[in-house]
Amino acid sequence: MKKIELEAVKSLKGEINIPGDKSISHRAIMLGSLAQGESHISNFLTGEDCLSTIDCFRKMGVDIHLSDKNVSIKGNGLHSLKKPSSLLYTGNSGTTTRIISGILSGQDFETQLNGDASIMKRPMSRIIKPLKMMNARIESQLNNDCTPLTIRPSNLKSIDYVSKIASAQVKSCILLAGMYAEGKTSVTEPYLSRNHTEIMVNFFGGKIETEGTKSIITPEPILEARDIIIPGDISSAAYFIAAALITPGSEVLIKNVGINPTRDGILTVCKKMGGNIELLNVNTKNGEKTADILVKYSDLRGVTIEGDIIPLLIDELTIIAVIAMFAKGTTIIKDAAELRVKESDRIKTITTNLSKMGANITETDDGMIIEGGSKLYGAETESFNDHRIAMSIAIASLNAKGKTIINNSDCVDISYPGFFEDLKKLSL
Numbered sequence: 001m002k003k004i005e006l007e008a009v010k011s012l013k014g015e016i017n018i019p020g021d022k023s024i025s026h027r028a029i030m031l032g033s034l035a036q037g038e039s040h041i042s043n044f045l046t047g048e049d050c051l052s053t054i055d056c057f058r059k060m061g062v063d064i065h066l067s068d069k070n071v072s073i074k075g076n077g078l079h080s081l082k083k084p085s086s087l088l089y090t091g092n093s094g095t096t097t098r099i100i101s102g103i104l105s106g107q108d109f110e111t112q113l114n115g116d117a118s119i120m121k122r123p124m125s126r127i128i129k130p131l132k133m134m135n136a137r138i139e140s141q142l143n144n145d146c147t148p149l150t151i152r153p154s155n156l157k158s159i160d161y162v163s164k165i166a167s168a169q170v171k172s173c174i175l176l177a178g179m180y181a182e183g184k185t186s187v188t189e190p191y192l193s194r195n196h197t198e199i200m201v202n203f204f205g206g207k208i209e210t211e212g213t214k215s216i217i218t219p220e221p222i223l224e225a226r227d228i229i230i231p232g233d234i235s236s237a238a239y240f241i242a243a244a245l246i247t248p249g250s251e252v253l254i255k256n257v258g259i260n261p262t263r264d265g266i267l268t269v270c271k272k273m274g275g276n277i278e279l280l281n282v283n284t285k286n287g288e289k290t291a292d293i294l295v296k297y298s299d300l301r302g303v304t305i306e307g308d309i310i311p312l313l314i315d316e317l318t319i320i321a322v323i324a325m326f327a328k329g330t331t332i333i334k335d336a337a338e339l340r341v342k343e344s345d346r347i348k349t350i351t352t353n354l355s356k357m358g359a360n361i362t363e364t365d366d367g368m369i370i371e372g373g374s375k376l377y378g379a380e381t382e383s384f385n386d387h388r389i390a391m392s393i394a395i396a397s398l399n400a401k402g403k404t405i406i407n408n409s410d411c412v413d414i415s416y417p418g419f420f421e422d423l424k425k426l427s428l
């Protein structure tokens, strides 16, 4: 377990290409494995979570070749997966664990699934319940609604599921199980969550229709191999957007970032706070919108963040808390109780760390209240093995007096290998 020591910087300047989108990288491996023929993926995210997804599909007999950030996958169709000879290990990845469970529910072999200590605490009832409604034989081995899971063969039936939470992992799990069910399966969410599964299934030749917050999949799609270019991950770009906004004299161009409207809540909030953000070279690649993002240091003001925007920035809320410390006035984050069941209890872990650095931040049941304008000091902080916490603290340290230590900082490799090196390259 490594630790890193960081000091304040004068400003951030320059251009950066950030790694590929985590959500899209996972889905490209999953759908490429179930398609007919050889798919090619470029700018694949080689973070540990996406490598866990590759590992699971290799164990089910799929020929996947990874070289630098390029992946080729030889898929053999929807019914081509083979029984793995050992347990499928999903590491730290909630996305892998939940979405793959839907696919596994439709297979004619039994699988066992588990992840690391953090995964073993994350709630799986949200997928177990709807999958059982589809007739899946999925069990939590310790009867605690967590992993390890056992999934046995069964004949799936379609359902129209109304989900209490807006979660793309839950939605994708059910829709992909729906590929193996008789009849159309639908999922309706309270608010729209990220729609990468819908976009990519359609791109591979399958059919998911969307009506408001309802997505409907047609079963037994014939998926055909495709070439996929993965855009940069807006959740990773968020750290550099924040760094440039809060550090005087900064100007950073972040190239080729995915700006899918179900992921761009961070841009909406930063603009509402008064952030100077411009989108350049807006484009679309394999159904996903992209742009270069130009960010300049800005005078910011506090805002309230709540309701239907929360799923559009769920992974960015810890870095938004950091931005809020540099805004005039109060920022209130509500309706974000989901943060408590991520890699760590992110409401607690970000509040604990930023408080140590001198922030005026208060934990609430479903969010945080942050008073901007406190003077920040370097402190010894903990990542709690949560990549987003480590990266958020790193950005806070750029404007704190003295040295900040982040213990267990190597967890950034989950979603952003090379994060600290990239940060150094932009720092003056």
Ligand SMILES: O=C(O)C1=C[C@@H](OP(=O)(O)O)[C@@H](O)[C@H](O)C1
Pocket: 022, 023, 024, 095, 166, 167, 168, 169, 170, 172, 194, 314, 315, 338
């Ligand atoms: O589907 C996905 O790729 C993801 C969905 C979100 O989780 P939930 O579905 O639990 O909200 C997000 O937090 C996670 O990082 C990735």
Ligand SMILES: C=C(OP(=O)(O)O)C(=O)O
Pocket: 049, 092, 093, 094, 095, 096, 315, 342, 343, 388, 415
């Ligand atoms: C919550 C996250 O990922 P996952 O749920 O896939 O572990 C994340 O990357 O912030």
